[in-house]
Amino acid sequence: MARALTLLLAALAAAAAQDDDFGFHISDAEYYTMPKLFALDEYRGCVARGLGYCVGSFDLSPRGAEAAQMFQLMQRYSANWVDRFNHMRLHRGVCLARRCPRPPAAGGRLEDWFADCVNATTMADYNMSATLTTLEYCRGGEGAGDEGGAGEEHRAPLGASERAAAALAAALLALAAVSTTLDLTLPDHNRKGMQWALSWSVVGCWRALLATPPVSKESDLRMFDGVRVICMFCVIIEHVCWLATLSYSSDPRYTEEKRRETDVMLMTNSTLVVQIFFMMSTFLLAHKLLRARRRAALPLWGTFSQTMLNRIIRISPTYWAVVWFAASWWARLGSGPLWTPLVGAEAAVCRHKWWTHLLYLNNVVYPDDKCLIQTWYLAADMQVYVLCLALTLVLTRGSWGPRRALPLLAGCLALSLAVLAALAYAWRLVPTFVMHRPECIRRAYHGEASFNVLYQSPLGNVPGALAGLVLAHTHHLLLDRGFKAEEHPWFRWSSLAAFPLAVLWAALSPRLLGAGPPPRAAAAALAVLERPVFALGMGVAMLGALHGVRSPWRSGLSWAGWAPLARLSFAALLLHMPINKSVVASRLQPKQLDRFTAVFEWCGVAAISYLAAVPLALLVEIPAQRLHAALTRARAAPRVQPETNNNTVEKTPHT
Numbered sequence: 001m002a003r004a005l006t007l008l009l010a011a012l013a014a015a016a017a018q019d020d021d022f023g024f025h026i027s028d029a030e031y032y033t034m035p036k037l038f039a040l041d042e043y044r045g046c047v048a049r050g051l052g053y054c055v056g057s058f059d060l061s062p063r064g065a066e067a068a069q070m071f072q073l074m075q076r077y078s079a080n081w082v083d084r085f086n087h088m089r090l091h092r093g094v095c096l097a098r099r100c101p102r103p104p105a106a107g108g109r110l111e112d113w114f115a116d117c118v119n120a121t122t123m124a125d126y127n128m129s130a131t132l133t134t135l136e137y138c139r140g141g142e143g144a145g146d147e148g149g150a151g152e153e154h155r156a157p158l159g160a161s162e163r164a165a166a167a168l169a170a171a172l173l174a175l176a177a178v179s180t181t182l183d184l185t186l187p188d189h190n191r192k193g194m195q196w197a198l199s200w201s202v203v204g205c206w207r208a209l210l211a212t213p214p215v216s217k218e219s220d221l222r223m224f225d226g227v228r229v230i231c232m233f234c235v236i237i238e239h240v241c242w243l244a245t246l247s248y249s250s251d252p253r254y255t256e257e258k259r260r261e262t263d264v265m266l267m268t269n270s271t272l273v274v275q276i277f278f279m280m281s282t283f284l285l286a287h288k289l290l291r292a293r294r295r296a297a298l299p300l301w302g303t304f305s306q307t308m309l310n311r312i313i314r315i316s317p318t319y320w321a322v323v324w325f326a327a328s329w330w331a332r333l334g335s336g337p338l339w340t341p342l343v344g345a346e347a348a349v350c351r352h353k354w355w356t357h358l359l360y361l362n363n364v365v366y367p368d369d370k371c372l373i374q375t376w377y378l379a380a381d382m383q384v385y386v387l388c389l390a391l392t393l394v395l396t397r398g399s400w401g402p403r404r405a406l407p408l409l410a411g412c413l414a415l416s417l418a419v420l421a422a423l424a425y426a427w428r429l430v431p432t433f434v435m436h437r438p439e440c441i442r443r444a445y446h447g448e449a450s451f452n453v454l455y456q457s458p459l460g461n462v463p464g465a466l467a468g469l470v471l472a473h474t475h476h477l478l479l480d481r482g483f484k485a486e487e488h489p490w491f492r493w494s495s496l497a498a499f500p501l502a503v504l505w506a507a508l509s510p511r512l513l514g515a516g517p518p519p520r521a522a523a524a525a526l527a528v529l530e531r532p533v534f535a536l537g538m539g540v541a542m543l544g545a546l547h548g549v550r551s552p553w554r555s556g557l558s559w560a561g562w563a564p565l566a567r568l569s570f571a572a573l574l575l576h577m578p579i580n581k582s583v584v585a586s587r588l589q590p591k592q593l594d595r596f597t598a599v600f601e602w603c604g605v606a607a608i609s610y611l612a613a614v615p616l617a618l619l620v621e622i623p624a625q626r627l628h629a630a631l632t633r634a635r636a637a638p639r640v641q642p643e644t645n646n647n648t649v650e651k652t653p654h655t
């Protein structure tokens with residue numbers, strides 16, 4: 001263990017010292033002689049005056065020797081595709097009549113006018129011909145209304161889906177009003193047997209939101225709330241920078257230059273924290289089952305169906321409501337030159353594949369089309385959860401204690417890693433940092449095998465989930481043996497060191513590949529190992545914390561104030577992307593991204609997402625759980641009503 005740690009440290013230190021020397025560096029002066037990547041003309045005035053506005057992407061090719069030289073510079077610079085944009089592809093939003101005279105050959109089509117106009121500009125400025133490769137939309141042509149098929153959605157009349165969604169929202173508000181009134185006015189003796197009618201009481205739900213979580217003496221799980229919230233914040237900052245890269249950027253040079261700096265690599269790799277979500281989810285599952293088993297044998301099928309039902313009821317109402325919103329109202333709630341390509345296009349995907357979200361299959365059915373991209377996690381988590389639940393139940397049968405289950409789990413883990421390694425090598429998969437490269441982000445990972453096979457697939461996340469099972473079984477094994485952390489200094493120290501090491505791993509592991517495009521075998525190895533190594537570090541840290549090893553982060557994460565935020569994290573996970581994307585897509589000019597902007601938008605998006613999560617939790621998530629709890633209780637004990645104070649909403653063990 002100690003040797004492995006030393007080796008890891010040495011590798012990371014060597015990696016940190018390494019310089020980025022891949023390929024080809026050019027001075028700022030040379031950089032800015034290349035054609036500008038992103039540009040947007042004024043939008044509102046152009047559309048209002050019917051001058052014709054188009055957005056699309058163009059591929060360049062040189063005409064003449066001088067242009068060929070410049071083109072070669074662009075090619076050599078873009079050859080480092082891990083860190084840089086493709087500079088041979090320009091992205092433009094053009095107000096046609098302001099820039100170019102209508103060409104006689106265009107035959108009235110805005111699209112042809114657009115292609116001619118941008119080509120004329122690049123020919124005049126650079127002697128480079130520009131071919132229109134992607135047309136996002138054209139609109140606002142003279143007297144023609146909407147052209148090019150991509151009309152502004154918010155002008156269209158309301159469809160059935162929008163009306164139904166609005167009716168549902170109104171019904172929920174009415175339900176909340178009635179239920180709250182009942183809750184405030186019913187005398188105590190009339191409440192018995194009426195709990196179901198009080199489920200939607202805003203007062204009751206608010207109390208449930210703020211309730212102090214119960215503390216168990218043997219396993220102190222309070223820190224999980226803090227972990228959940230902090231991880232959610234890591235996800236939010238990553239998505240803030242991700243969306244800025246996805247949109248038009250006012251200074252791509254900054255993004256390209258800073259990509260290899262340690263804090264930026266840590267930010268980019270912070271999506272690794274999703275592994276902690278997987279681990280916590282299966283840890284809590286196995287922990288609950290192992291604890292229940294200490295009291296009595298578990299009925300196999302009964303436990304399975306009950307656990308799955310509880311989970312689906314806990315997650316689905318909120319999830320489905322947000323998907324419905326994205327498929328219906330979202331596209332109407334803003335405008336701007338990039339609104340249609342960013343929000344309109346995603347809303348169209350949601351209208352197309354909404355049913356895959358209902359079935360928790362959105363990560364494997366139409367995996368290239370992204371509707372609320374972050375929800376791949378909910379689907380993958382549900383899929384590996386079923387698997388882990390079945391596995392744990394089988395392992396808790398008969399005389400299998402945690403001691404005999406552990407080697408079997410370790411075997412499954414090794415097997416899954418071997419399969420992933422073979423796939424990663426065969427299909428040239430790349431690790432997270434390489435996958436989050438500028439051009440790949442711009443197309444939202446469309447057609448990216450690393451995203452489909454490693455990142456969002458159940459298979460790629462099985463190791464993280466199994467790590468959670470291993471953690472739970474180890475925890476119970478140590479409990480069974482009366483393990484005392486204070487008698488084992490090595491346990492204490494390795495669990496203390498594990499957390500900072502895991503963070504270092506996230507920040508520095510991309511450097512193990514060297515600069516520029518990575519070698520195949522190394523990329524495959526890191527792609528498979530980055531998640532398990534990170535999960536191992538976090539698992540060892542958690543095991544220590546569960547067994548009373550004190551550390552500043554354990555105390556910080558166990559603060560009682562995290563509990564309500566943790567309960568809101570699920571709704572915040574769903575909401576932060578539509579909120580953030582709406583802000584980005586309503587911008588009239590290309591978006592600036594630098595450290596200050598990133599931190600400010602991080603705080604802003606996080607604050608607004610958690611605030612927006614409050615009504616969603618109070619009107620959908622918590623009432624649905626309370627209703628389910630009330631109905632289950634009523635069925636289980638039709639006569640004797642248990643004493644309830646409505647404060648015991650089950651803690652959400654997912655994000």
Ligand SMILES: *[C@@H]1O[C@H](CO)[C@@H](O)[C@H](O)[C@H]1NC(C)=O
Pocket residue numbers: 064066123124125126127
């Ligand atoms: C384009 O090429 C022509 C002839 O080859 C040359 O006269 C002109 O200066 C070039 N323009 C630019 C912008 O390089």
Ligand SMILES: *[C@@H]1O[C@H](CO)[C@@H](O)[C@H](O)[C@H]1NC(C)=O
Pocket residue numbers: 119120123129130131132
């Ligand atoms: C761009 O314009 C030039 C002449 O100015 C022409 O030769 C070239 O074919 C045009 N490119 C495209 C893609 O239309």
